[in-house]
Amino acid sequence: DGGRWESRWLTKRLDCQLHDALAFASRALPGWCAQLPRMFPFLFSLDSRRGLLDCCAFGSSHALYRFQEDKIAHYRAKQAEHWRVAQQRLARAREQQDIDGISRASDDLDDIERRIYSKRIGAIASDLARVSRDKILEHAQRLMEYHAASKHLLEVQFHGEDGFGSGVTQNFYEAVSVALQRRAVSQKRRLWITDGHDAEHRADPEGPFKYLVNAEGLYPQPLPADTPGEAAAEVEGQFRFIGRLFGKACRDKFTLPLPLHPHFFVVLSGLREEESEELQYQSLELLRSFGRGREEIPAIEEWTSMDLLRAYAAIWDEVEARSAGQGPAVRQAVVAEVRAREFMGSRLNRTFECSLGEFLETSGAAFVDHLSGAPLCEGGAQRDLTVDLLGEYIELTATLWFDTGVRRQMEAFRAGINDVFPFSGLQIFKPAEMELLLCGERRIEWDKESLEQHIKLVGNEQGARYNKKDVAVQLLLDELVEMPNVERAKFLDFVTACPRLPPGGLASLSIEIAPESRSKYPRTRTCSNLMWLPGYTTQGELRECLRAALANAKEGGFHEYNEPVVVRPQPGAAEGGPSGRDR
Numbered sequence: 352d353g354g355r356w357e358s359r360w361l362t363k364r365l366d367c368q369l370h371d372a373l374a375f376a377s378r379a380l381p382g383w384c385a386q387l388p389r390m391f392p393f394l395f396s397l398d399s400r401r402g403l404l405d406c407c408a409f410g411s412s413h414a415l416y417r418f419q420e421d422k423i424a425h426y427r428a429k430q431a432e433h434w435r436v437a438q439q440r441l442a443r444a445r446e447q448q449d450i451d452g453i454s455r456a457s458d459d460l461d462d463i464e465r466r467i468y469s470k471r472i473g474a475i476a477s478d479l480a481r482v483s484r485d486k487i488l489e490h491a492q493r494l495m496e497y498h499a500a501s502k503h504l505l506e507v508q509f510h511g512e513d514g515f516g517s518g519v520t521q522n523f524y525e526a527v528s529v530a531l532q533r534r535a536v537s538q539k540r541r542l543w544i545t546d547g548h549d550a551e552h553r554a555d556p557e558g559p560f561k562y563l564v565n566a567e568g569l570y571p572q573p574l575p576a577d578t579p580g581e582a583a584a585e586v587e588g589q590f591r592f593i594g595r596l597f598g599k600a601c602r603d604k605f606t607l608p609l610p611l612h613p614h615f616f617v618v619l620s621g622l623r624e625e626e627s628e629e630l631q632y633q634s635l636e637l638l639r640s641f642g643r644g645r646e647e648i649p650a651i652e653e654w655t656s657m658d659l660l661r662a663y664a665a666i667w668d669e670v671e672a673r674s675a676g677q678g679p680a681v682r683q684a685v686v687a688e689v690r691a692r693e694f695m696g697s698r699l700n701r702t703f704e705c706s707l708g709e710f711l712e713t714s715g716a717a718f719v720d721h722l723s724g725a726p727l728c729e730g731g732a733q734r735d736l737t738v739d740l741l742g743e744y745i746e747l748t749a750t751l752w753f754d755t756g757v758r759r760q761m762e763a764f765r766a767g768i769n770d771v772f773p774f775s776g777l778q779i780f781k782p783a784e785m786e787l788l789l790c791g792e793r794r795i796e797w798d799k800e801s802l803e804q805h806i807k808l809v810g811n812e813q814g815a816r817y818n819k820k821d822v823a824v825q826l827l828l829d830e831l832v833e834m835p836n837v838e839r840a841k842f843l844d845f846v847t848a849c850p851r852l853p854p855g856g857l858a859s860l861s862i863e864i865a866p867e868s869r870s871k872y873p874r875t876r877t878c879s880n881l882m883w884l885p886g887y888t889t890q891g892e893l894r895e896c897l898r899a900a901l902a903n904a905k906e907g908g909f910h911e912y913n914e915p916v917v918v919r920p921q922p923g924a925a926e927g928g929p930s931g932r933d934r
Contacts, residue, residue, distance in 0.1 A: 356393045356394060357393065357394060357395065357396055358394045358395070361387070361394050361395060362394075362395050362396045362399045365384060365388070365395055365399050365402075365403065366399055366402070368380055368381065368384050369384075369399070369402045369403060369406050372415065372418050375406040375407065375411075375414055376411045376414060376415050377411075378407075378411070380406075380407070384403065384407075385403075385407060388400055388403055388779040389775075389778055389779050392779045392780065392781065395779075397780075397784060400779045400780060400784075401788070401854065403779065404776050404777070404779070404788075405417050406418075407776065408602075408772045408773060408776030408777075409602045409772050409776075410502055410772075412475055412476075412502060413475065413502070413602060415472065416475040417604075419470075419471060419472050419473075422470060423467060423470050423471065426466075426467060426470055427467055430463055430466070430467065433459075433463055434460070434463055435809070435810055435816070437456055437459040437460045437463065438456075438460070438810055438814055439810065439814040440452065440455075440456040440459070441453060441456035441457060441460065441814070442810075442812075442813050442814030443814065444456055475503070475504055476502075476503045476504070477503055477504035477505070477506050478498065478501065478503045478504070478505060478506065479506045479507075479508065480494050480498070480505065480506070480507050480508070481507075481508045481509070481510055482494065482507060482508075482509060482510065482523065483509070483510045483511075484509055484510075484526065487526050487527055487530050488527065488530045488531070488536065491523075491527045491592075491596065492592050494507075495592055495595040495596060495599065495767075496592075498599070499595045499598070499599065499767075499770040499771055500770060500771075504603050505520065505599060505603055506519075506520050507519060507520045507523040509523075516878035517605075517878050518847070518848045518876070518877030518878035518879075519848070519877075519878070520603075520605060521605050521606070521847065521848040521849050521877070522848040522849075522877065524596070524600050524605050524606065524607045524608070524849075525607075525608055525844070525848060525849055525850065527596060527607070528607055528608050528609040529562075531593070531609055532562045532563050532569070532609070532610075533561060533562055533563075534548075534549070534552050534560065534561060534562060534563050535552075535556065535561075537563055537572075540585070540586070540589050541572050541574075541582070541585075541586050541589075542569075542571065542572060542586075542589060542590075543563055543565075543569040543570065543571065543572055544565070544569075544570050544571070544572050544573075544656075544657070544722060545563065545572075545655075546563050546564055546565045546655065547652075547653050547654075547655040548560040548564075565610075565612065566643065566647070567612050567613065567614075568610040568611050568612035568613065568615070568793075569609065569610060569611050569612060569615075570611070570612040570614060570615055570641075571590070571615070571757045571760040571761075572722065572723075573720070573722060573723065573751050573752050573756025573757055574586060574723075574756055574757070574759060574760070575720065575723050575725030575726075575751070575756065576725075576755065577725065583759060586759070586760060586763075587759050587760065587762075587763040588763070589763075590760040590761075590763040590764045590767065591763040591764070591766050591767040591770075592767060593609070593764060593767060594763065594764040594765065594766060594767020594768045594769075594770070595767040595768070595770050595771060596767075597609075597764075597767070597768060597789050598767060598768040598769075598770065598771030598772055599771050600789075601771075601772075601788065601789055602771055602772055605849075606789075606790070606791040606849050606851055606853045607789065607790065608790060608791050608849055608850050608851040609790060610790065610793075611786065611789075611790055613782065613783065613786060614637050614640075614641060614753065615786075616782035616783070616785045616786045617633070617637060617782045618637070618753055618754075618757060618761055619761050619764065619765070619782070619785070620778070620781070620782045620785065621633055622758070622761050622762070622765070630754055631746070631749075631750065631754075633753070634749035634750055634752070634753035634754050635664075635745070635746065635749050637749070637752075637753045638660060638661070638664050638745065638748065638749040638752065638753065639661065639664045639665070639668070640661075641657050641660065641661055641752070642655060642656075642657030642658040642659070642660060642661040643655075643657070643658050643661070644661065645662075645697065645698055645699065645700045646700075648699060648700040649700070650700050650701070650702055654699045654700075654701075656721035656722050658699060659699070659721065660721065660745070660748055662694075662698035662699060663741055663744070663745055664745050665698070666689055666698070666707065666741065667741045667742050667745055669689070670682070670685050670686060670689055670741075670742075671742070673685045683739075686738050686739050689707060689738055690706065690707055690708035690738040691706050691708060692706060692707065693705070693706055694706055694707040694709075694710055695710065707738060708738060711735075711736055711737060711738065716735070716736035717731060717732055717733070717734055717735055717736055718730075718731030718732070718734045718736060718740075718744060718747065719731050719732055720748065720751055720756075721748070722752075727744070727747040727748060727751065728747060787854055788854050790851065791849065791851030791852055791853050791854070792851055792852035792853075792854075792856060793851075794836060795836055795839040795840060795843065795851070795852055796856075797831065797832070797839075797857055798832060799828050799829070799832050801857055802828050802831055802832070802857070803819060803828065804858075805857045805858050805860070805861075805862070806828075806862050806863070806864055807861060807862070807863045807864070808824065808863075808864050808865075809863045809864070809865050809881070810865060811865040811866050811867070811868065811883065813868065815865075815866045815868070816865070816866065817864060817865075817866055817884070821886075822886075822887070822888055823866075823884055823885070823886045823887045823888075823893070824864065824884070826887055826889075826890055826893045827864070827884060827887075827893060827897075829890065830890065830893060830894060830897065838901075841901045842897075842901065843860075844901075845873075845875055845882075845900060845901050846862055846875050846877065846880055846881075846882050847860060847862070847877060847880050848877040860880055861880055862880045862881075862882070863879065863880060863881045863882070864881075864882055864883075864884050865881060865882070865883050865884070866883065866884065866885075866886065867883035867884055867885040867886075868885075870885065871885050871896055872885070872896050872899060872900050872903075873885065873896065873897055873900045874900070
């Protein structure tokens with residue numbers, strides 16, 4: 352339990368050191384600041400370790416830039432009320448055609464901007480790249496090869512689109528993550544374990560199974576030991592590219608919302624140069640929680656190889672527990688009972704009955720990998736799998752799936768991050784924290800109280816502004832609370848160009864809501880996480896227009912200055928990256 356061991360005193364001391372810009376910029380932090388969090392990360396809060404990563408892993412220029420932007424954001428927040436008042440005065444002066452009033456209000460706004468700008472030390476260098484949505488993976492791969500080692504910020508624009516800024520760059524990372532989840536891409540590049548719907552995809556390549564949808568996330572397809580060198584090198588190249596993407600997004604304060612399996616980060620964190628009993632134990636533990644249990648497998652869906660191996664592991668654990676400390680006769684009796692016991696319905700939620708012994712015999716089970724068909728040991732294809740050999744089979748499979756079969760992919764992923772910043776900087780985080788840092792929040796959790804606390808109500812171009820008690824605002828908050836996780840992801844994608852919450856959750860997004868007076872549909876500016884909300888009076892009206900806006904975002908977006916041709920949400924609509932411009 353990290354919270355039980357966390358030291359407030361050490362966390363406070365580390366925070367004090369990280370507020371000394373001269374110390375971290377000149378790399379003169381005391382040695383304990385790097386050593387203690389790496390050896391004993393549980394002693395420090397997650398926020399402090401995240402600050403340590405910002406200050407020490409990305410280089411002096413990025414550390415100073417983040418330090419500067421944090422200070423400016425704090426100062427800008429203090430000036431927000433003055434800014435709002437000046438904007439309202441300017442709007443009233445324009446309505447009244449008061450030339451002197453317009454001049455005075457404009458001067459006040461300029462003065463506020465000058466005060467904010469005076470807090471800046473300088474700007475960090477950035478590079479602009481243009482990519483095509485139609486060739487997003489090819490262009491992204493070439494871009495990472497060229498720019499991975501650069502210390503400059505990366506800004507992206509799309510060919511044929513006029514959007515620019517942080518919202519478009521975030522949309523680039525989201526578009527690449529969507530492309531990496533395409534089933535055809537995964538099959539061609541041997542990236543991820545399948546979700547069991549390959550046959551349906553072959554029948555309809557552009558249908559509902561165009562993308563891989565593993566419930567817990569994507570996990571690398573294990574490579575057998577006899578994989579040809581050229582094929583293995585190609586797979587390693589793909590994972591190095593993915594590592595570079597994650598490294599670049601993390602360093603530049605973006606999120607790559609690729610839904611990787613939690614086991615991916617456990618294996619990545621525990622990677623060792625040599626095999627050990629600890630790795631074997633870890634692999635077996637991971638196998639026990641890989642796939643779905645009986646209650647999670649719908650009766651109308653096919654079970655997968657991961658589900659089957661999880662069932663095998665549970666059965667063998669029972670055999671081991673019941674025969675522990677007993678003689679061979681007791682063990683044989685337990686094995687015989689398990690062999691004759693019903694298996695398909697009790698373990699895989701099938702509607703027909705079949706014992707484990709019958710299943711192994713009729714399926715021709717052998718010592719081969721269920722995913723690739725490769726032998727797990729010498730002569731494995733000719734060696735029948737029986738109940739009393741399940742333990743050996745499970746150990747060999749676990750080693751392949753969570754050690755030897757994915758070692759090359761994991762090492763390539765690490766190398767990709769190392770191309771951008773040292774991977775050692777991430778070793779102060781636990782696997783779940785690393786997933787949060789790189790991929791964003793897995794679950795989008797919020798309630799009405801947190802939404803009211805973290806969503807800001809701002810003025811529009813005319814100076815109008817909602818308050819928290821306005822009907823339209825309350826209707827929106829109620830709708831967001833009622834949304835399932837999938838719809839919440841679409842809303843975040845619409846407003847921020849990323850379907851996941853970043854590290855820090857809702858508080859780190861600073862979503863802003865302003866009144867909309869030109870259209871009955873909401874529209875957004877993703878660069879500043881701003882949504883213009885019409886003055887709805889009923890829940891039904893808000894729900895209909897918001898869903899239309901979310902569906903339209905996938906078709907190119909609502910541009911700030913154009914009345915959109917509305918695309919109504921359709922069941923099973925094809926997914927794709929939204930436009931990064933105002934929509």
